Amino acid sequence: MRETLTPATMSDSRSTDLGDILNSLGVEVHKVHGDEVNCRCPVHAKVKGRESERFTFYLNSESGLWHCFTCGQRGNLSMLVSELTDDLGALWSVQSHLITNGLRRLTEEEAVYDDHDPNIDWMVYAEHPFLPKRILDYRMLDEEVAKRYGIRWDTELKATLTPIASPLGELRGWQQKKTGWVNNYPEGVHKMDTLAGVERAHAPAALLLESPLDVVRFHSVYDGLDISAVSSMGANVSHSQITLLSLRFDKLIIAMDNDKAGKAETRRMSKLLPSFRDGLRFWNYTSDDPKDIGEMTDGQIIKGLGRISSVNV
Numbered sequence: 001m002r003e004t005l006t007p008a009t010m011s012d013s014r015s016t017d018l019g020d021i022l023n024s025l026g027v028e029v030h031k032v033h034g035d036e037v038n039c040r041c042p043v044h045a046k047v048k049g050r051e052s053e054r055f056t057f058y059l060n061s062e063s064g065l066w067h068c069f070t071c072g073q074r075g076n077l078s079m080l081v082s083e084l085t086d087d088l089g090a091l092w093s094v095q096s097h098l099i100t101n102g103l104r105r106l107t108e109e110e111a112v113y114d115d116h117d118p119n120i121d122w123m124v125y126a127e128h129p130f131l132p133k134r135i136l137d138y139r140m141l142d143e144e145v146a147k148r149y150g151i152r153w154d155t156e157l158k159a160t161l162t163p164i165a166s167p168l169g170e171l172r173g174w175q176q177k178k179t180g181w182v183n184n185y186p187e188g189v190h191k192m193d194t195l196a197g198v199e200r201a202h203a204p205a206a207l208l209l210e211s212p213l214d215v216v217r218f219h220s221v222y223d224g225l226d227i228s229a230v231s232s233m234g235a236n237v238s239h240s241q242i243t244l245l246s247l248r249f250d251k252l253i254i255a256m257d258n259d260k261a262g263k264a265e266t267r268r269m270s271k272l273l274p275s276f277r278d279g280l281r282f283w284n285y286t287s288d289d290p291k292d293i294g295e296m297t298d299g300q301i302i303k304g305l306g307r308i309s310s311v312n313v
Helices: 007-024 044-048 077-084 088-107 133-138 143-148 212-221 239-248 260-272 298-306
Strands: 029-033 036-039 057-060 066-068 152-154 159-165 171-178 181-185 205-209 227-231 251-254 280-282
Touching (some): 007 029, 007 036, 205 212
Antiparallel strands (some): 029 036, 057 066, 159 171
């Protein structure tokens, strides 16, 4: 009898096989998690002139697409192998891996994919219109920044939509939000091992916020190249999110909400965080500030940037 594989075991099997292939090509594999293989970037030296010191290279075992969050290089699996070796046998191993996994997905029992929602697709998501001007004005969001971060509008719910994507940009769902109400779609969407906005982050320093819309609000005011805002999508930051922050960024600025829950989470995180190459910093609110950056005026955000320090006050 053929072994029945769950989505999790199928994913892990594909990723482990691919990890073995990468190891044979001299790539240092750090860990395998679901569909993603995390490695030390094998093309970093060619791009930057020095070897990568961090594991910021992610490869998706299902699609074969990869991206280094440090040097910015990306491509497919065949391109990567061509960069690493002239061995035609290695290239054939990679092609066999992709073909085999494609056939496995086609022949596996349909029940395995019962939890797949065909509506969770970038093209389907993009059918929602952009934010109306009245919402942009109300939330003090720059229209171009909102479009850059994929913010959309649900005309039936009268709610803003922010995408929930993997670190490689694979759409998992989205967050629906309106005054007094927040919901993640679909129910149970896997969001605790990613950060809102991380797939678009470019800077060496991260500004960690609670709300995805606060990411857009911050960059509506601040367009510097040294800080990229990301969101934990809630008041609780998971261990996987902490790991992703430490792998992706050289510096972390914690800017959780200016309320009881946000302050408690900031204290908790401070005890758990690993060291960052360029240090840990804090966004220090004043007693006159609102509860988060999303509600701040442009002037308050600019002044807040000037109060970032190594001490949480």
